[in-house]
Amino acid sequence: MVSSASSGPGPGEPRTRTAPYLVGGADPVLLAEVAHRLADEEHTAVRTLIGTPQRPAMLAVTMTAERAEQLRREYPDRLVVESDQPLQPYETDSRHEPGSRR
Secondary structure, rough: OOOOOOOOOOOOOOOOOEEEEEEEOOHHHHHHHHHHHHHHHOOEEEEEEEEEOOOOEEEEEEEHHHHHHHHHHHOOOOEEEEEOOOOOOOOHHHOOOOOOOO
């Protein structure tokens, strides 16, 4: 059930700004329904579905910030919608290492 976002705006059309989000929740049936709905929406793409299509555990979705906020409001206690940010490596500061001088 992975879909692709539109190929981009045509001549003279404004570009819709989308970003990656993670969508999760305790109810896999609800996540399956949401994945199905999002796959059919313009400017929205379900990039990855973790689990099975019938019982997903997590969705990686590209959508607008407005659509993400709409999902948060629509399912406030049933879905978690968070921005999907790349992990940054943790840099240690040798001044705070055990045995190092400060």
